[in-house]
Amino acid sequence: MINDYPASYYAHTMIEAPVRSPLKGRLDADVCVIGAGYAGLTCALELAKAGVDVVVLEAERVGWGASGRNGGFVSPRYAQDLDAIIKTAGLRQARELFELSREGVAAIRAMITRYDMRGVDLVPGYLHVQRYDDMQNIAKLQNRLAVDFGYEVKTLDREELGCLLSTRRYHQAWYESDEAFHIHPLNYALGLARAAGTEGARIFEHSRVTRLERGGNIKAVHTGQGQIRCKHVVFCASAYMKGVFAPVSSAILPVATYVVATEPLGDRLVAAIKTGAAIVESRRASNYYRISGQNRLLWGGRITTRQSEPAALAAMMKRDILGVYPRLGDFNIDFAWGGLMGYAVHKMPLVAQIRENIWVASAFGGHGLNTATAGGKVIAGAIAHGNDRYKLFAPYKARWAGGMIGRAAVQLSYWKMQFEDKIRETIPPA
Numbered sequence: 001m002i003n004d005y006p007a008s009y010y011a012h013t014m015i016e017a018p019v020r021s022p023l024k025g026r027l028d029a030d031v032c033v034i035g036a037g038y039a040g041l042t043c044a045l046e047l048a049k050a051g052v053d054v055v056v057l058e059a060e061r062v063g064w065g066a067s068g069r070n071g072g073f074v075s076p077r078y079a080q081d082l083d084a085i086i087k088t089a090g091l092r093q094a095r096e097l098f099e100l101s102r103e104g105v106a107a108i109r110a111m112i113t114r115y116d117m118r119g120v121d122l123v124p125g126y127l128h129v130q131r132y133d134d135m136q137n138i139a140k141l142q143n144r145l146a147v148d149f150g151y152e153v154k155t156l157d158r159e160e161l162g163c164l165l166s167t168r169r170y171h172q173a174w175y176e177s178d179e180a181f182h183i184h185p186l187n188y189a190l191g192l193a194r195a196a197g198t199e200g201a202r203i204f205e206h207s208r209v210t211r212l213e214r215g216g217n218i219k220a221v222h223t224g225q226g227q228i229r230c231k232h233v234v235f236c237a238s239a240y241m242k243g244v245f246a247p248v249s250s251a252i253l254p255v256a257t258y259v260v261a262t263e264p265l266g267d268r269l270v271a272a273i274k275t276g277a278a279i280v281e282s283r284r285a286s287n288y289y290r291i292s293g294q295n296r297l298l299w300g301g302r303i304t305t306r307q308s309e310p311a312a313l314a315a316m317m318k319r320d321i322l323g324v325y326p327r328l329g330d331f332n333i334d335f336a337w338g339g340l341m342g343y344a345v346h347k348m349p350l351v352a353q354i355r356e357n358i359w360v361a362s363a364f365g366g367h368g369l370n371t372a373t374a375g376g377k378v379i380a381g382a383i384a385h386g387n388d389r390y391k392l393f394a395p396y397k398a399r400w401a402g403g404m405i406g407r408a409a410v411q412l413s414y415w416k417m418q419f420e421d422k423i424r425e426t427i428p429p430a
Contacts (some may be wrong), residue, residue, distance in 0.1 A: 005061060008069055008337040009261035009298065010186040015119040017062065017190045023204040023226035029055040031232040031383060032221045034209050034244075037067035038369060039361040040236030041192040042107075042376030048199035050384035055228050056201060057221065059208035063189030065240045066368060069339035071259060071288050071300045072188075073278045074108055075126045075180035076101040076151065079365030080347035082144065088346070089395045091148060096392050098149045101367075104374030105179060108188070115198070117191030119184055121293050125277025126180035129161065133171040142174060152177060164275045169324045175277070182278040182290050185369070209244050214358060232383050234359040236376065238342030241362075248360050251350060251398035252342040257366070258309070259300040260317040261292065261335040265328065269297055272325045287320060296334070297321065303366075309338045341365055348396040351375045359383070359390075360398065 005011040031047055033040045036058035047054040058064070078085065078101060086094045112120050130138065138155050145151040156164075156173040193203055204226075212233065213220035221228040235245060239254035262269075273279075273291060280288040287301035299321050302310075310316060314333040322328065344350055344363040349371050351361050359382070361375035381387035 009335040020205040023207040026227045029053045029230045032228040032230040033234045035237035036062040038372035039376040043380045044201040045196040046380035048201040054201045056203040057207045058205045062193040067189045068186035072182045072185040074369045079367045100374045104370035115195040119187035121184045123276045124178035124181045126176040127277045127279045128282045129170040129173040130282045166272045232357045238362045239340035254340040258302045258338045260333045262297045263332040264295045351393040
């Protein structure tokens, strides 16, 4: 097997993946999907199941970008918080958007089972921990989710949380039901590609799109060595997409996050973290982590608009881990990697028809697994069946993200959030 994926724990433990040939020559299809991440593969799978002739073009490899490098957390909601969604879209539409995000979670679980996806390693549970003392805030959120969105969560006080996590950094938490879970994200993307191919979708790797001809009823999508003539084009690439269609690419801000995997930690890790749930800190600039199948700690964070990987990434992340779990003692970081997420300025996905028969499902930010799945399904439903659920995202237009100025502004906002986190937190001695 040729493994030309970026080095990571996921690439090290990926299932065997066929190397798909690049597009050469001219092909005709009903739909051309650009990008073989979660959104593009889900869209292609749903279209193929509906009997639509669909081709997927991927610039690198299936799941090469954020879909193969993220934390693997799957739960409802979006990168934007619920209060902000209600303010923009109203409560009724916010409820429908939330339900759509839940459908995305359920769809992932169903596809893993239906297509017997290997190496995905689904583990239930999602725990949100708080580094400052404010049970009132958690109770308010619990009530909002139950009353307004019909979603039940459980609150944990400091004593209850201490039975799960051996650290003095956390005060309270709230736990989502087993509806939420975590997975091996790259193996899920590879499983999606296999499923889409089984249903009839054609996938080409190393086929970067260079130009789009969008005049008339038939579009022409050009790569370095080939061309797709089609009626519909769906842009599902995200932060790694450059320039091909400015209304989409200029609306996406690339934001980097980093993940490390420790060496297998044995009993030390079991003593520190007594839950298999995914864990995320309820901070404005949060850490997120979970235990892998090899008893390694997978730890993510350090969100930034910087696109180059820090030279001392492993050491930085190790300090972050020991700041929460000093009892782990010394250990090695075996894998350290980064990746780019795509955000729109409003922190909501771009799911829309941009021009006649030109669609977008992108910018899923830091809550990408469920929302990319939902977005891909919604666009497929619009093309194959004329459904209009994509209009739920109508308040969230594709707006210019500001280029370099926008990236600088986002970086300043992250620094501000990190400063506010430190002000709010009471950190006792370890």
